[in-house]
Amino acid sequence: MPHKEGNFQGAKGLSIYFQCWEPESAPRALVLLVHGAGEHSARYAGLADYLTGHGYVIATLDHPGHGRSEGTPGFVEQFEDYLDTLRIFHRRVCEEYPGLPQILLGHSMGGLISCVYLLQHQQEFAGCALSGPAIMTDMEPGILQQWLLRFLSLVAPRSGALQLDANGVSRDAEVVAQYCSDPLVHHGKMSARKVTELFRNMRLVQAEAAQITLPLLVLHGGEDSMASPKGAQFLYDNAASSDKTLKIYPGLYHEIFNEPEREMVFSDLLDWCEQRIAAPSGAGGREPPPG
Numbered sequence: 001m002p003h004k005e006g007n008f009q010g011a012k013g014l015s016i017y018f019q020c021w022e023p024e025s026a027p028r029a030l031v032l033l034v035h036g037a038g039e040h041s042a043r044y045a046g047l048a049d050y051l052t053g054h055g056y057v058i059a060t061l062d063h064p065g066h067g068r069s070e071g072t073p074g075f076v077e078q079f080e081d082y083l084d085t086l087r088i089f090h091r092r093v094c095e096e097y098p099g100l101p102q103i104l105l106g107h108s109m110g111g112l113i114s115c116v117y118l119l120q121h122q123q124e125f126a127g128c129a130l131s132g133p134a135i136m137t138d139m140e141p142g143i144l145q146q147w148l149l150r151f152l153s154l155v156a157p158r159s160g161a162l163q164l165d166a167n168g169v170s171r172d173a174e175v176v177a178q179y180c181s182d183p184l185v186h187h188g189k190m191s192a193r194k195v196t197e198l199f200r201n202m203r204l205v206q207a208e209a210a211q212i213t214l215p216l217l218v219l220h221g222g223e224d225s226m227a228s229p230k231g232a233q234f235l236y237d238n239a240a241s242s243d244k245t246l247k248i249y250p251g252l253y254h255e256i257f258n259e260p261e262r263e264m265v266f267s268d269l270l271d272w273c274e275q276r277i278a279a280p281s282g283a284g285g286r287e288p289p290p291g
Helices: 041-053 082-094 109-124 143-154 173-181 192-211 230-236 264-277
Strands: 003-009 017-020 029-034 056-061 102-105 129-130 159-160 216-221 243-250
Touching: 003 082, 003 109, 017 041, 017 082, 017 243, 029 041, 029 082, 029 109, 029 173, 029 264, 041 056, 041 264, 056 082, 102 109, 102 264, 109 129, 109 192, 143 192, 159 192, 159 264, 216 230, 216 264, 230 243
Parallel strands: 029 056, 029 102, 102 129, 129 216, 216 243
Antiparallel strands: 003 017, 017 056
């Protein structure tokens, strides 16, 4: 599959890495892929290979502080840095691939970023698919700990606050081993500022979920220990979309695209996308308006 990569200037002037996988023939639609916390876009090459084989372009970036992009691993000054960078990239993608119906696809923290992004830009997509979105988490601290986190976020924003357990990524031991040895994955703690920003935006999405109206697919592993399936159920129950689908996969861990049952998950995603690009709602890939 043809592959493009490069860098662009993201929020606050950071150099941001991006890549696009293209089908061999003329593309039929575009997937704007938003990856999760601590990881990077290259970890989706398997999904990209599958989707490009069905005529989709996959356009993705490494968030600030992730993968090959500039920034401090585990830290973000404000969540809006992710949103602003995604917006800049999205505009570039629309110029590069004009007229294609677009699907926004977010995993984990990328699912949270996607949901917040939809609150302003959902009219530009034919639909949104989310994998293990970080809308709720069983790791959320209590009230006293949250106060301490907010305090640390102000006085020591870069201090380590939350460590993810790599064993929760997948039931596939090889996937976990590759994750643990990947030098582009951040294996340290997320900072107090980043954790505080994540929880702030989880609360935002929970409060504003009814503003989401476009076709919505929510996929989640039933044994996900990183992002709670309760968040997927909450989003499904509260989004105002008339066209919405929830699939909870019993027994699967956080990265459903990297589980032994990945081919089934790929197929479910593709089937849903095929139906939405056949009759896209919203702008579906037109160049976004200025602003």
